[in-house]
Amino acid sequence: MVESLEAQFRFNLELLIPLVAFAATLIAGWFFDQIVGRGLRWFDRRSGQRIGGMLAEALQGKILTAFMLFGAWIAITTLFTTPGVTRFIGILITLLAVATFTLLAAQLATGFVNLSVGSGTVTSTSILNNVLRAIILTIGVVTAMSVMGIPINPLLGVIAGSSVGITLALQQPLTNLFAGIMLLATNKIEPGDYIRLASGEEGYVTDIQWHTTFIQLLTDNIIAVPNATIVSVILTNFDEPQKEMMIITGFAVRIESDLEYVEQVTIDVGREVMQQVAGGVSDFTPLVRYTGVQDYTVTYNVILRVQDFNSQFPVRHEFIKRLLHRYAQVGITPAFPVRGVFGYQLDGVAAQPFGPRELAPSYPEEQ
Known part of the structure; x- marks a missing residue:
């Protein structure tokens, strides 16, 4: 026991x-x-x-x-x-x-x-x-x-x-895989960059996977592009070498306008937009560059600077609104299409030339 x-x-x-x-x-x-x-x-x-x-x-x-x-x-x-x-x-x-x-x-x-x-x-x-x-x-x-x-x-x-057979069978996937690795090694693009392909597609890079690069369009749609295409195609990276970028907006004024005054007013409005609108570079001084004279108008470009690609849309929107409002306040008239028209009026036997005349529906015709 x-x-x-x-x-x-x-x-x-x-x-x-x-x-x-x-x-x-x-x-x-x-x-x-x-x-x-x-x-x-x-x-x-x-x-x-x-x-x-x-x-x-x-x-x-x-x-x-x-x-x-x-x-x-x-x-x-x-x-x-x-x-x-x-x-x-x-x-x-x-x-x-x-x-x-x-x-x-x-x-x-x-x-x-x-x-x-x-x-x-x-x-x-x-x-x-x-x-x-x-x-x-x-x-x-x-x-x-x-x-x-x-x-x-x-x-x-x-x-x-069986390496030869495997290589032939996986030729396309391997091509895209090594293309993706090449993208990483060269820093050609990175997630978050805004790019535009030569074929016209543009948007933000969201991810680079083993076979495909995903791009988010401004419409929030996603397109998938093979890595080999990204490596071989010509593309524009709007975030390199820096995210800040210039935007150019074209305008025109009548040929008899005081161009010095037009330039000063435009720069003042541009500086105001740079400092007050989100996305503008506050310490940047806008530039005005006259580009030509045609059809009784003087054309020019206004150069602003924004913090990134997407900021250009609200900045340009607000700049155009404020500039046209300021022009109306100070009496600067934006240009409208003008054509030289020559003709003859018959007064008895004599023929008298006339013209040119301004063709603008929003303005009363000359008498």
Whole structure:
């Protein structure tokens, strides 16, 4: 009876110790996970950096998982002493550890890329993150195959032998993939840039993926352009080398106008618009450049400066309204179409020439 109780107690103790060890590692893992996460976020608040938050997000749950796997390995190897079972459990836990660290590496890699984007050193695109994830996933798969004892050399031989066929079958996708990588390497365009293609499409670049670049039109529609097309086509990037840009608006006044006065009034209105309208560059002095004389009018361009491509529309809208209103106040008459018309009036026998006459429906005809 006593021996039976001792055996039962010994069995319960052998079962309890691994379970207690597993529970202890779980508690320690949870505690350590919380401490590390809060410490990294506290570092962010103190330093004003973002790296702590990125690391905390990537490590969240991974520390607990690592402790859990370690505790499970201790508990199982203590409970089971059979070599076959121990080896199987060891391989399983190792595979789970490889998967955990592969996921952690992928999150850290993409996190550092996003931090670099925030500092303006790298382009934030899906293709870059996807390429990094694919590389890390490949390393993880190769590691898992090695853990399971699967030879890699035959697989590499098959891939090498069929490389020509694979290349031909994937020629178009690979072309677009490498074109996307080239876009990143050359910084030709970045997400957020406003571009115009030679074919006429224009809009904001929203993303560069492994095959396609997505452009959002001003109408909020999305067009997808293959990366190879973006690389080979002539395009205008309105955000390079800087987002600020000049806008030119054409006007015309009657030829008898005081051009010095017209220029001064126009510059005053332009300066007012630059300082008061959102999107204008407040310290920029507008320019007036007369361009020609034709049809009894003097044509000229007014040059303003805006903060980005989209700002040109409200700035030009407000400038035209204010300028025409100021012209009306100070007596400057914008030009209307004028044509020289020559004819003859018969008065008895003599023929008398007349003209030119102004052809403008909004003004009364000359008598």
